[in-house]
């Protein structure tokens with residue numbers, strides 16, 4: 001059977017066998033299938049979908065295209081977390097030290113930001129000296145020291161996904177639940193964890209704009225996780241406005257420090273602690289506590305100095321520069337422009353993807369992979385959805401690195417774009433719960 005027959009089979013809406021998917025992924029990995037044929041099959045999958053078995057087979061074959069991490073050096077059940085991306089998402093730097101206070105080990109392999117969502121690796125790289133390329137032979141030592149490793153994904157982790165993702169990016173085939181689910185899960189399967197919590201973001205700042213799509217993706221990933229023998233829970237979280245009070249690399253790490261010293265934003269605390277509860281249960285480290293007790297304990301440890309102590313130890317273990325006051329940043333933010341409410345009222349909506357794009361234009365992210373980042377750039381939010389404001393109150397500010405200058409003209413253009421992101425109402429606005437649904 002030639003590869004054209006596989007394309008035709010999917011074009012006519014038929015399910016592909018394990019062997020056909022295996023041949024496809026091997027051909028993607030060794031370069032023997034040309035890009036135009038790969039792209040044709042990707043488009044047929046976008047249009048005709050995949051059933052559960054096909055999605056799982058695709059994830060398993062992609063995981064098998066590279067090496068598997070061996071996490072047997074972890075104490076107990078090694079856990080992992082994945083977010084489908086968002087704006088102002090500083091959950092990972094808070095979740096890892098919180099889990100470590102419960103003796104839950106995590107090896108987190110993360111990516112860089114591209115487009116309007118920020119990347120965890122970029123956030124940590126805003127700290128001077130912090131090493132995000134940890135050799136795998138150092139993982140056991142770091143886990144013994146702190147219970148945490150955070151490193152950039154290596155090229156041998158599901159390499160087929162890298163080829164497919166690059167092609168999807170330029171062929172209009174990113175937005176497909178079977179392709180997203182198998183792409184994410186292939187890396188999680190290869191990453192070696194035995195328990196996984198998926199933060200499936202939903203709303204204007206997420207890939208999944210509606211609750212139905214978010215649920216569909218969450219269910220697909222949970223099914224793949226179970227068939228791959230990984231205990232998987234998905235938490236659907238609200239990303240219809242930026243999470244917390246900042247977006248941008250140094251700004252978000254500063255907000256992490258504020259959260260760990262008891263000054264966290266309620267939405268951030270709720271998301272972090274909800275994910276932590278699920279992972280601690282999956283790791284079987286909470287036998288004696290009810291879910292409510294465990295949640296309250298997470299909230300306490302996040303702010304009473306215990307998670308902070310772990311966080312500082314973890315930064316030091318990966319060579320992050322520290323003073324008595326916390327991390328030393330590569331670039332400090334300078335508040336270049338404060339933006340005021342144009343009217344009295346309640347904030348009704350903040351268009352998160354556009355906010356992410358404005359943050360990228362300030363220098364906080366990349367449009368193409370080779371762009372350099374201004375770690376000090378980003379946006380601070382002084383008022384969020386539901387807040388009552390008076391005309392002239394500062395609602396947010398635009399920042400860039402202290403060493404950098406931004407054209408006034410660009411700043412004024414960005415201010416106009418910010419106004420387009422905000423909607424106001426003269427009636428009180430109901431604030432959505434950041435946790436939409438938990439699926440096991």
Ligand code: URA
Pocket residue numbers: 084165174179180181183184
């Ligand atoms: N993140 C991934 O890793 N893969 C996708 O397809 C989408 C988001």
